[in-house]
Amino acid sequence: MKVITILGSPKKNGKTAQALDLLEGNLIAKGHEVERIPVTDYQINGCIGCFSCFRKKEEPGCIQKDDAMFVFERMMQSDVIVYASPIYSFDFTAQMKPLIDRHLCLTIDFGQPLQTSLIANKRVALLLTCGGPADVADLTQESFRRSMKLLHGSVIGNYVIALGSSPDFNSRAEGITDKLTGAICI
Numbered sequence: 001m002k003v004i005t006i007l008g009s010p011k012k013n014g015k016t017a018q019a020l021d022l023l024e025g026n027l028i029a030k031g032h033e034v035e036r037i038p039v040t041d042y043q044i045n046g047c048i049g050c051f052s053c054f055r056k057k058e059e060p061g062c063i064q065k066d067d068a069m070f071v072f073e074r075m076m077q078s079d080v081i082v083y084a085s086p087i088y089s090f091d092f093t094a095q096m097k098p099l100i101d102r103h104l105c106l107t108i109d110f111g112q113p114l115q116t117s118l119i120a121n122k123r124v125a126l127l128l129t130c131g132g133p134a135d136v137a138d139l140t141q142e143s144f145r146r147s148m149k150l151l152h153g154s155v156i157g158n159y160v161i162a163l164g165s166s167p168d169f170n171s172r173a174e175g176i177t178d179k180l181t182g183a184i185c186i
């Protein structure tokens, strides 16, 4: 199985990256292929709202010539996508949000009865870290659920590792990423 993990933190070695290290280690130990995409390694501009992408169905069709198409290609070639982000101001980070917005170009027949997407039925999961208690991540989980409903993604689950500065972060991260590994590998 091929798993793409998308790191939405500006920190390459922060808490979210640490959680991904654990998850990816588990998956690799089970023989799966894993590729991490740190969004800060790529130039992903904000959506400009031109809707040109609606003209194309077989490919993302965005007119912007940046790295988003590369990331979408990797996602489309995967079996599972894990979106990992810290919570910033009760939301995805500013680095992650442009990629989420640009998912619009993956939709097919947007607004029509048979609307689908280029990642329809793809298994997807959300992995969030935050400084506060888990409920600070409620809005982000809901926006992810709605975005994935629009895209017809198959949501494996949402996983939140709260209290990022607490000394037991790593042991809790291990428990949560073990659960996510189990959900990915069923």
Ligand SMILES: Cc1cc2nc3c(=O)[nH]c(=O)nc-3n(C[C@H](O)[C@H](O)[C@H](O)COP(=O)(O)O)c2cc1C
Residues within 6 Å of the ligand: 009, 010, 011, 013, 014, 015, 016, 017, 086, 087, 088, 089, 090, 091, 129, 130, 131, 132, 133, 136, 164, 165
């Ligand atoms: C600008 C900024 C905004 C944040 N907003 C929140 C927040 O709204 N709620 C919360 O619980 N933690 C918040 N945090 C804390 C981070 O979510 C937390 O430290 C996270 O684990 C950092 O992950 P990272 O090390 O991968 O970047 C914020 C941190 C920053 C830098």
